[in-house]
Amino acid sequence: MSEFADYDLVMEHLASKELWDFPGGVHPTQFKTLSNTTPISQISLPDKLYIPIKQHIGIDGEVIVNKGDRVLKGQALTKSENTFAVPVHASTSGIVESISKHVSAHPSGLPELTICIAVDGKDESIDTSGIPDYASVAKVDLIGAICNAGVSGLGGAGFPTHIKTNNVKPVEFLIINGIECEPYISADDRLMREHAWQIRQGIDILYHILEPKQVIIAIEDNKPEAFETMSLACQQHSDYQVVSVPTKYPAGGEKQLIQVLTSREVPSDGLPIDIGCMMYNVGTCYAIADAIIEGKPLLERVVTLTGQALKQPKNVWARIGTPIKHLLDMAEFDVEKQHYPRIIMGGPMMGFTLTSAQIPVVKTTNCILAPAAKELPEVGDERGCIRCSACADACPVSLLPQQMFWYSKAKEYETAQDYNLFDCIECGACAYVCPSEIPLVHYYRQAKSDIRQQQAEKEQAEKARIRFEARKARLEKEKQEREEKHRKAAEARKQSVNKDGGAQAKIAAALARAKAKKAAQASAEQANNTPDAIDKKEVENSPTQQSENSADDKKAKVAAAIARAKAKKEAKMQAERKENESKQTKDETSDE
Numbered sequence: 001m002s003e004f005a006d007y008d009l010v011m012e013h014l015a016s017k018e019l020w021d022f023p024g025g026v027h028p029t030q031f032k033t034l035s036n037t038t039p040i041s042q043i044s045l046p047d048k049l050y051i052p053i054k055q056h057i058g059i060d061g062e063v064i065v066n067k068g069d070r071v072l073k074g075q076a077l078t079k080s081e082n083t084f085a086v087p088v089h090a091s092t093s094g095i096v097e098s099i100s101k102h103v104s105a106h107p108s109g110l111p112e113l114t115i116c117i118a119v120d121g122k123d124e125s126i127d128t129s130g131i132p133d134y135a136s137v138a139k140v141d142l143i144g145a146i147c148n149a150g151v152s153g154l155g156g157a158g159f160p161t162h163i164k165t166n167n168v169k170p171v172e173f174l175i176i177n178g179i180e181c182e183p184y185i186s187a188d189d190r191l192m193r194e195h196a197w198q199i200r201q202g203i204d205i206l207y208h209i210l211e212p213k214q215v216i217i218a219i220e221d222n223k224p225e226a227f228e229t230m231s232l233a234c235q236q237h238s239d240y241q242v243v244s245v246p247t248k249y250p251a252g253g254e255k256q257l258i259q260v261l262t263s264r265e266v267p268s269d270g271l272p273i274d275i276g277c278m279m280y281n282v283g284t285c286y287a288i289a290d291a292i293i294e295g296k297p298l299l300e301r302v303v304t305l306t307g308q309a310l311k312q313p314k315n316v317w318a319r320i321g322t323p324i325k326h327l328l329d330m331a332e333f334d335v336e337k338q339h340y341p342r343i344i345m346g347g348p349m350m351g352f353t354l355t356s357a358q359i360p361v362v363k364t365t366n367c368i369l370a371p372a373a374k375e376l377p378e379v380g381d382e383r384g385c386i387r388c389s390a391c392a393d394a395c396p397v398s399l400l401p402q403q404m405f406w407y408s409k410a411k412e413y414e415t416a417q418d419y420n421l422f423d424c425i426e427c428g429a430c431a432y433v434c435p436s437e438i439p440l441v442h443y444y445r446q447a448k449s450d451i452r453q454q455q456a457e458k459e460q461a462e463k464a465r466i467r468f469e470a471r472k473a474r475l476e477k478e479k480q481e482r483e484e485k486h487r488k489a490a491e492a493r494k495q496s497v498n499k500d501g502g503a504q505a506k507i508a509a510a511l512a513r514a515k516a517k518k519a520a521q522a523s524a525e526q527a528n529n530t531p532d533a534i535d536k537k538e539v540e541n542s543p544t545q546q547s548e549n550s551a552d553d554k555k556a557k558v559a560a561a562i563a564r565a566k567a568k569k570e571a572k573m574q575a576e577r578k579e580n581e582s583k584q585t586k587d588e589t590s591d592e
Helices: 007-016 139-148 161-165 187-194 196-210 224-234 254-262 282-294 324-330 390-394 401-409 413-418 429-433 440-499 503-528 531-540 543-591
Strands: 048-052 094-102 112-119 173-178 214-220 240-245 277-281 300-306 314-319 367-369
Touching (some): 139 161, 161 196, 161 277, 161 282, 173 196, 173 254, 173 282, 187 224, 187 282, 187 300, 196 214, 196 224, 196 277, 196 282, 214 224, 224 240, 240 254, 277 282, 282 300, 314 324, 401 413, 401 440, 413 440, 429 440
Parallel strands (some): 173 277
Antiparallel strands (some): 048 112, 094 112, 300 314
């Protein structure tokens, strides 16, 4: 590892134009003059735009338009409150034809959610308002404006610019990357030549927000015109230095360029800000100026159309969402110069072959390469590794590509990670020098993808386990709380009973009486529920039987009344007989 250089030492080296170097690297043929000799062209609008809702590293936004809606140029198509979400915008006016899956700008070509706009040709735009006096505005508002404009990194993987800019750590070196080291690509070169002042405006905005000690604009020494125009644009600012960097691939890599300019090495699991550096691409600076000064969202970018299969190679302003076929038509693609149609998005080192000509331009698309059959040889059959170590010599990160290849191919991913698989920047230098034509980067990408998928599944399983254990603990806690509540209630009742000495006996007696009464009721119910009792009840309760019982009761009453009358009459007759007999006896006594 190089010695960590402090700020003063770095400034001394920059002043003396003595830069450091990074290990490895290669010197492929440049082929840049195919496209960098003419100004950036404006092209016609396509019939349809295919705008993926995610064109950056982070979270998808929420679609806020519907099928059939008419949208204007610059109108937001998505929104999100998530920090890692960046909106996308309509690149021109038209009708939303569909919101569905469409082939993606990815090596796999797997479909992703895309908004298709039928272009109406009017190119009507929304009203925009910038912040020309940005120095008087709160920094958080400027960062918010950059986010709302949909700006993400235009030179690499598309990291959200507002997240990188929202930094709290001190920045010593703000590095502006104008290297563009990959063969064929000249988009940044032409942008610096033609729009140096607007790039300078973007740098000024970043300088205001980040407050670095020094700004370094790095340009490879094979771009003398760009070096001159940027030097002229930045000459009035004493804290800005335009530095010429020796041409070597991949000098434009973030870690490699920092090492060249400062001798500092970004930690394996760290970020440039950890060593006091921050880096932005010149195209990103241009987009930041558009967003803040003009209030314009990111709707287009410079794309290099190159390769000997194109009759008119050049750089163009391409609207985001433009199908690649439309760009090929603009450059007069001659398919006869190829054995079979072969289109590469990006350069020959880090680019990938497209699966469809309907793949759209996205924010990270910097080049469309259509090589002739003899210009860029087709990938041959992979042969066995001969252990020549050429790949290790070319690796700019000082890795062991041979070992990573073995373990990635065998899917021994833990061992591959032990060899720092994720430190690989996928520059392709190892595959470029491989005499066995092994597509090494392909194996590394596949291994990384599998590992990320396994980690995602593991994280989901871990989250499910945590949810299950949390639920189990909650239910157990609720059970214990119920049992404790019942125990306390029982103790309270027991204490209440103990305070009244005779209460327990009274309660026992009352319980006994209640049990006896309940038993008697149950016995009576059982007796009433016998078949005879039930039949008797049914007969007694029938309407006919009730009527007969009523007549019998009436007859009985009449009979009783008659009996009483007879008895009364009989008693009266007996009384009269006794009285007569008494009189007769009395008379006989008198006669004697």
